[in-house]
Structures are given as structure tokens and as C-alpha cells.
Amino acid sequence: MDEVRLIEVKEEILADNVKVAAEVRERLRKTKTMLLNLMSSPGSGKTSLILQTIAKLKDNLRLGVIEADIESKVDAEKVAAQGISAVQLRTGGFCHLDATMVTQGIEALPVKDLDIIIIENVGNLVCPAEFDTGAHKNVMILSVPEGDDKPLKYPLMFSICDVLLVNKIDYLSLSNFDMSALRKRVLALNPGITIIEVSCVTGSGIEDWTNWLKREVDIFKQSK
Numbered sequence: 001m002d003e004v005r006l007i008e009v010k011e012e013i014l015a016d017n018v019k020v021a022a023e024v025r026e027r028l029r030k031t032k033t034m035l036l037n038l039m040s041s042p043g044s045g046k047t048s049l050i051l052q053t054i055a056k057l058k059d060n061l062r063l064g065v066i067e068a069d070i071e072s073k074v075d076a077e078k079v080a081a082q083g084i085s086a087v088q089l090r091t092g093g094f095c096h097l098d099a100t101m102v103t104q105g106i107e108a109l110p111v112k113d114l115d116i117i118i119i120e121n122v123g124n125l126v127c128p129a130e131f132d133t134g135a136h137k138n139v140m141i142l143s144v145p146e147g148d149d150k151p152l153k154y155p156l157m158f159s160i161c162d163v164l165l166v167n168k169i170d171y172l173s174l175s176n177f178d179m180s181a182l183r184k185r186v187l188a189l190n191p192g193i194t195i196i197e198v199s200c201v202t203g204s205g206i207e208d209w210t211n212w213l214k215r216e217v218d219i220f221k222q223s224k
Contacts, residue, residue: 021099024134034116034220037135042123044143045167048200056210064114066105096127099134129157139163144171151185170199
């Protein structure tokens, strides 16, 4: 009997993705266009945060958005209605974006005319953390109703991000969410992460977030 060959499909896919992701980063570095990957669970407020970000920064930064969803294009339509260049990537069942998918989105945007492109990744705390999109910065949202124990359950996601946005803090008084415990758990995984508390309903903390984003875009544009 012939020997059966074992192929580690995931390893090969990830290796290919790393190469494409590096190409995406270099391509956008040449146009001084920062790419930001926004990840979270479904319903945590990614689209709401993007709309708040647009409202605060559209007069200061040229923004583009890549929306990812398994089926619908509702979120991209909301962004486009604000006068922002938006592309919808319909993943057709994939639970994440990879660098090849992001490349397709980039090619549909006026990249040279943009300061920053925000990716709204598929709602998931597992797969998106494993696939490099080519982003220069990774950001995740954790909403208060999800609980403060998520760093214990999904450590990789918290480990790879530059910023954690704790959204829906207007729910804090209605829950047993322990912000101090969350911060301790997150910083144990990722001591360099920036944690910002926000509410897309009240607007609390949004300026802290957009100030961080403006600073990072300025730093990126000045880098070689």
C-alpha cells in the first residue's frame, strides 16, 4: 500500500498569507496610507464605532472602509451614506479576512487619496486573530455585555492588538462587569496594549480613541 502523504493545510495557508500580508503593508507604506484592522464579536459595536470615528475625523483625515460580512452589505451602505469610500467584502461563509481578501478590497478603493483604511473584520474572536490582514495596527472591541472574562477564553485576540476598546460602558451600572479585573487580565497578556473605555451611545471616550488614531496616522506618515 502506498504511503499516505500528510499535508498540513493550515500551516501552508498561514505561510502564504504572511507573505501577502507583508506585500500589503509595503504597498500601503508607499502611499502613506495606514491600514487598521478592527475586530470583535458580533454585536459589540464595530459599525457604530466606525460611524462615530467618521463623524469625528472626516474633516481631518481622508478615510476609507473595507467592510467584511458573510452575506449582507448593510454596513457598507451605512458608511457610504456618510460620504466615505467603502467596499463590501462578502466572505461567503469564511469567518475571517485574510491578506488576499483585503488586497481585493484595497484595489477597489482610491488608496492614493486616503490617509487611513479601516477594515471591519468578520465578527469573531477566534479566526480573525490567526490571520494577518496586512494591517499596520490591530484594534479590538469588547463590549460590556460580553463580560470581563473574555481574555481568559480568547487570549490570542487580546495578545495581538495594539488597542482594546471597551464599548458600551453605559451598561456598567446594569452589570457585574469588573473593569479592574479586565485590565489586569488583558495587561498580563499584552503589557503594551492601550485600553480605552468608550460608549457609542453617549459619546464617552470617543475623543480619546480618535485622538489616538490621529496620532498614529501622523506617526505612520512620518515613518520611512
